[in-house]
Amino acid sequence: MIELRDVHKSFGDHAVLRGVNLTIPKGESMVIIGGSGTGKSVTLKSVLGLVKPDSGTILVDGEDVEKAHRDTFLSHFGMLFQGGALFDSMTVWENVAFRLLRGSLKRPKAEAREIAIDKLRRVGLRSKVADQFPAELSGGMQKRVGLARAIAADPQIIFFDEPTTGLDPIMSGVINDLIREIVVEMGATAMTITHDMTSVRAIADKVAMLHDGVIQWTGPVGEMDAADDPYLRQFITGSAEGPIEAVR
Amino acid sequence: MDVTAPVAAIGRSTLRSLAALGRVSIFTAQTLRHILIPPYYPREIWHAVIAIGWLSLPVVGMTAVFTGAALALQIYAGSGRFGAESVVPQIVAIGMTRELGPVLGGLMVAARVASSIAAEIGTMKVTEQIDALVTLSTNPMKYLTAPRVLAATLTVPVLVAVGDAIGIMGGYLVGTTRLGFNEAAYLKNTFDFLQFWDVGSGLVKGAAFGFLIALMGCYHGMNSGRGAQGVGAAVKAAVVASSVLILASNYLLTEAFFGS
Ligand SMILES: Nc1ncnc2c1ncn2[C@@H]1O[C@H](COP(=O)(O)OP(=O)(O)OP(=O)(O)O)[C@@H](O)[C@H]1O
C-alpha cells in the first residue's frame, strides 16, 4: 500500500504539489490523469525520493519512505520513465537485464539474456533488437524497452509514466493488456500516468485526477463516467470549454 | 543608494562560495566512502581505466615529446649565457619529472577526461538515466563516480611516468641531433642525476591530479542543469575547475615536497 499525505512541492516560487492526498491499496492499479505540467511525474518521483517533497509524508506499507526503508522498497520495484531513460552506453538486452546482471538478483549472463529477450517479446519486440543500442530504435520502441526493463525482475510495485504515449493504437492495446495482466496475475501494485482515456479504462481499478496541485477527484474507474465533477468531465470529454484553462 | 549594498553583495557571494565548498566536500567524502565500501563494479572500473588511461596516452605522449624538445632548446640557450650548456640533460630531466610531466599531462587529461565525464554524466542526468539507476537499486555515486575517480587516481600517475620518459626522450633527440650532445653521455648524465623522489613526487602529483579531474567531472555532471545548455555549462565548469585545481594543488604539493 502506498499513501501520500498532504504532500507539498515547489520549484522556486512555482508551487507544483499543494497538498496531495492519495492512497493506493496493495494489488490495485491506480491511474493518475491530469493536464500536462500539473505535477503527475513529480508525484511519482516524490514517492521514489528522486524529488524531495517540501512537506507531507509518504508511506509504503505503513513505513515512512523518508527513512531507511527506501532500499528495501526499491528492491522489488520497477519504473518506466516518461522519456524511457534507457542507458545509451548499453545494448537493449543489457538495459532490460540491468538488475539481473548485478546486485542481489545477479544471475548467469546467458540466463539474464534469456529473461531479457522474453520480456522484450512481451512488449512486442523481436529478439533481433536485443543486441542493438537504444539510440538505434524509434521512440515507441525505446518506450517499450523501458517497459521491459521495468518488469524484468518481476517487481511487486510498478510505476508507469505514460506507457502508451507515442505508440500506435495496436501496440497501445498490447501494452494495456500487459499492464493489466501484471496487476492481475502477479498481484502487483501499479501507479500509471496517462493521457489516453482508452488506456485508463483498460488498466485502472481506480482513477485519480490531479489538478492545481491537489487530487481533484478520485474513485473507482466505473464511477468515473457518472461523476459530476466539472474538471473530470472536461478532461474525459476533452473539451476546450470548462473550468480547466487551456493556457497554463 | 543604500550604503550596505556592496557589503551585502560581498556577503552573498561569500556565502555562495562557502555553500559550494561544502557541497564539494560532502561529494568528496561520499566518493571516498563508495570507493572503499562494497559492492564494487569491476567492469565499470575497467572501462574507466581504458577511457581515462589508455585512450589518453597519445595526447599525453605528444604533449611530453614537444615539451621535452622545447625545454632542451630553451635551457641550452639560457644556460649558454653563463657557459653552462652541459646541464641540459639534468635540467630537462628534473623539469619534466617534477613539474612539466605531471602539470602539462594533468592539464591535457583534464581537457580530455573532465569534459567527457561531465558531458556523459550530465547527459545521463538530464535524460533521467541517473534517476533510472536509483530505481534499479543502484547508487549512482557508487556506480558512476567511484569507478571513474578510482581509475583516474590510479592511471594518471602511469600516464605521468610515460610522459616523463617520452619528454626526456624529446630532450634527448634535440640534444643529440641539434645541440651536439654525445648520445651515451646525455643518457648517463640524465640517469646519474635523477633521484627517486624527482620521479616519485611527480607520480604523487599525478595521482592527486587524476583524483581532482575525475571528481570535478563527476561533480559537475551530477549537478548539471536541465537541457543541453545545462550539460554545456557543466562541461565548462568541470574543465575550468579541474585545471585551476591542478595548478593550485601543484603549487601546494611542490611547497610541501620541496619548499624548505
Ligand atoms: N527538476 C525540476 N526543476 C524545476 N521545475 C520542475 C522540475 N521538475 C518538474 N518541474 C516543474 O513541475 C511541473 C510539473 O512537472 P511534471 O513533469 O510533474 O508534469 P506532468 O504532470 O508529468 O506533465 P506531462 O503530462 O506533460 O508529463 C512543471 O511545471 C515543471 O516545469
Ligand SMILES: [Mg+2]
Ligand atoms: Mg510527466
